[in-house]
Amino acid sequence: MTDLPLPIRPEDWLRQLFLSRAAAQGGVIRRKxxxxxxxxxxxxxxxxxxxxxxxxxxxxxxxxxxCNCEPVRVVR
Known part of the structure; x- marks a missing residue:
């Protein structure tokens, strides 16, 4: 399988990611x-x-x- 052309520019993707509501509120986001x-x-x-x-x-x-500066702890 070949990769398709990028549907979005890298800088636009990063901007959208970090301007999301969860990121803006110091929350958690998940991506592949x-x-x-x-x-x-x-x-x-x-x-x-x-x-x-x-x-x-x-x-x-x-x-x-x-999306915050708090420490991350793996519970189990």
Whole structure:
């Protein structure tokens, strides 16, 4: 399977992601890891997390982004 052309520019995708209601309220958002890597690239995404002071975790092909500066603790 070949990747289709990007439907959105990387900077627009990041802007939409971090202007979402959940992000603006310091909440949690989830995206497919493959989409992050395909649309914006891992390094650019991680740089944006660092710039904002956010954290993220990956599991089963999903990336969960914590849109705040609070510590993240894995419960179990």
């Amino acid at each position: 890891t493959h989409d992050i890597e395909r649309i914006v690239g891992r390094e650019r995404f991680l740089a944006e997390l660092d710039r904002r002071g956010f954290r993220a975790v990956e599991n089963a092909g999903q990336t969960v982004i914590f």
